[in-house]
Amino acid sequence: YDLKNDEFTVLEELGQGNGGSVMRVQHVPTGKIMAKKIVLIDAKPEERRKLLRELQIMHDCDSPYIITSYGAYLAEPNICICMEFMDKKSFDGIYKRIGAIDINVVGKVAVAVLEGLRYLYDVHRIIHRDIKPSNILCNSDGDIKLCDFGVSGELVNSLANTFVGTSIYMSPERIQGGEYSVKSDIWSLGITLLELSVGQFPFSGSFSDSDDDDDTPAPHSHSHSHRDSLQPPLNSRARRRRSKGVSLHGGGMTMSIIELMHQIVNEPSPKLPKGKFPREAEEFVDACLEKDPDARKTPAQLFDYAWIPTSRTNGVDMKAWAATF
Ligand code: ATP
Numbered sequence: 001y002d003l004k005n006d007e008f009t010v011l012e013e014l015g016q017g018n019g020g021s022v023m024r025v026q027h028v029p030t031g032k033i034m035a036k037k038i039v040l041i042d043a044k045p046e047e048r049r050k051l052l053r054e055l056q057i058m059h060d061c062d063s064p065y066i067i068t069s070y071g072a073y074l075a076e077p078n079i080c081i082c083m084e085f086m087d088k089k090s091f092d093g094i095y096k097r098i099g100a101i102d103i104n105v106v107g108k109v110a111v112a113v114l115e116g117l118r119y120l121y122d123v124h125r126i127i128h129r130d131i132k133p134s135n136i137l138c139n140s141d142g143d144i145k146l147c148d149f150g151v152s153g154e155l156v157n158s159l160a161n162t163f164v165g166t167s168i169y170m171s172p173e174r175i176q177g178g179e180y181s182v183k184s185d186i187w188s189l190g191i192t193l194l195e196l197s198v199g200q201f202p203f204s205g206s207f208s209d210s211d212d213d214d215d216t217p218a219p220h221s222h223s224h225s226h227r228d229s230l231q232p233p234l235n236s237r238a239r240r241r242r243s244k245g246v247s248l249h250g251g252g253m254t255m256s257i258i259e260l261m262h263q264i265v266n267e268p269s270p271k272l273p274k275g276k277f278p279r280e281a282e283e284f285v286d287a288c289l290e291k292d293p294d295a296r297k298t299p300a301q302l303f304d305y306a307w308i309p310t311s312r313t314n315g316v317d318m319k320a321w322a323a324t325f
């Protein structure tokens with residue numbers, strides 16, 4: 001596709017994240033429905049061109065577990081990334097709509113994410129860096145695909161503000177500023193699987209944020225994006241919005257992002273509630289949430305866990321499931 005900014009009709013807003021927004025659009029010359037992500041970037045012209053070249057990697061991805069990219073272009077000061085539209089949207093929205101997700105469907109998510117990570121790593125030598133429910137998409141064919149992977153260090157560095165910040169799905173080693181690898185994605189997968197199975201983010205507000213007396217609360221329209229990421233603030237207004245911590249809505253409690261990070265690093269990993277789910281699922285999630293990255297399994301090793309072959313053949317009809325909501 002030769003994509004030009006004036007050749008799209010905007011149909012609806014699909015959602016907003018930290019970096020910008022995603023629209024459902026129609027590409028007029030072809031009639032093709034796409035999801036168009038608009039991201040504000042902050043980079044010099046030559047860096048922007050490099051960045052666009054690197055986004056082409058995304059274009060070269062060809063896997064049933066990765067969102068198809070139709071192309072990207074600059075529309076100053078934004079970069080627009082046009083991709084496959086997934087009509088059932090992301091798993092965060094799905095579980096918030098229908099409640100905790102059947103463990104057999106969660107098994108299908110585990111298979112798809114592992115396959116996606118394996119593809120990105122084996123074929124393109126890239127790690128995802130941002131595995132979380134909002135970056136795992138579903139369509140009415142029952143396909144499960146990854147989006148928003150860290151295409152390159154260049155992209156990550158050029159994003160104005162946000163987009164790739166500190167996320168509540170970050171592994172202990174990443175929080176501590178250490179080297180990170182594909183195993184960090186595995187931690188994020190473990191947290192994601194817990195969240196989908198139980199129907200809530202697994203770190204509950206066991207600490208209440210006594211410092212949360214900010215008299216300039218975040219506007220509600222932005223509360224989503226600040227709920228699950230924290231970035232170095234660009235200006236004092238942004239800093240004030242974020243400094244008092246991010247509210248995690250669980251049992252009416254709030255926990256600051258600092259307390260959450262402290263808990264991730266210092267407390268035992270969260271687990272699936274005992275006895276409620278198949279033992280193979282418990283073992284798999286426990287393996288993902290091994291705190292020591294050296295002891296944590298790689299995607300390749302996790303394919304050998306019993307839950308993966310079991311989930312592949314568990315008889316769940318994903319297309320029929322996706323038709324239920
Ligand atoms: P963050 O900015 O913290 O990463 P996010 O992933 O929710 O959060 P975006 O990546 O901007 O933010 O996406 C916003 C929303 O748009 C997502 O939650 C998802 O529901 C929807 N979305 C993104 N890409 C697509 C797509 N290809 N098809 C359908 N919906 C999409």
Ligand code: MG
Nearest residue numbers: 017134135148
């Ligand atoms: Mg996203």
